[in-house]
Amino acid sequence: MNFSSKLLEQAVDEFGRLPGIGRKTALRLVLHLLKQSDMEVSRFTQSLSNLKENIKYCSTCFNISDEAICEICQSLKRDKSTICVVEDTRDVMAIENTNQYQGVYHVLGGLISPMDGIGPADLKIEGLIDRLRKGEINEVILALSATMEGDTTIFYLYRKLKEFNVQVSTIARGIAFGGELEYVDEITLGRSIATRVPYERNVS
Numbered sequence: 001m002n003f004s005s006k007l008l009e010q011a012v013d014e015f016g017r018l019p020g021i022g023r024k025t026a027l028r029l030v031l032h033l034l035k036q037s038d039m040e041v042s043r044f045t046q047s048l049s050n051l052k053e054n055i056k057y058c059s060t061c062f063n064i065s066d067e068a069i070c071e072i073c074q075s076l077k078r079d080k081s082t083i084c085v086v087e088d089t090r091d092v093m094a095i096e097n098t099n100q101y102q103g104v105y106h107v108l109g110g111l112i113s114p115m116d117g118i119g120p121a122d123l124k125i126e127g128l129i130d131r132l133r134k135g136e137i138n139e140v141i142l143a144l145s146a147t148m149e150g151d152t153t154i155f156y157l158y159r160k161l162k163e164f165n166v167q168v169s170t171i172a173r174g175i176a177f178g179g180e181l182e183y184v185d186e187i188t189l190g191r192s193i194a195t196r197v198p199y200e201r202n203v204s
């Protein structure tokens with residue numbers, strides 16, 4: 001791509017670094033922004049810098065939040081004895097959209113992936129263990145994607161959780177996952193949470 005302007009090229013480079021954005025799309029977005037008014041562009045850039053500066057991660061469940069403790073963890077309506085373990089905040093959003101789940105969450109921030117150099121220490125696993133040590137937890141639902149990384153993480157967590165007196169369950173994994181929970185439709189995801197099964201039954 002030959003650019004008539006270095007500034008244009010730099011902006012396209014930055015947009016092109018975003019996941020799923022190719023050079024052509026990046027150029028289209030940058031040209032679109034150029035057509036906007038100064039106020040609109042500054043609102044856009046402000047919201048990004050605000051996000052990065054002020055966003056917090058819930059100190060209990062590590063979900064993205066505006067407060068030190070997220071709304072879900074704060075809510076008196078939620079069942080604190082059931083923790084649903086997910087990969088990232090998109091999964092929390094997907095499960096919340098089903099309106100089928102009343103427990104709380106724990107966001108790992110990724111999955112164990114030796115290929116990508118991501119080990120258990122890179123995830124919020126200690127935070128989960130701490131919650132089990134401290135709180136009265138009856139059930140941990142492992143709602144992780146049906147990929148090799150998801151399976152590896154589930155197996156690792158299961159072994160860690162075994163020492164606690166909790167029911168460990170997984171959501172139905174026979175359903176056609178798109179690989180990530182966010183792509184599963186709400187009804188299917190809601191049903192798979194409602195019909196979750198103890199993990200032992202899956203491994204035997």
Ligand SMILES: [Zn+2]
Nearest residue numbers: 058061070073
């Ligand atoms: Zn929280």
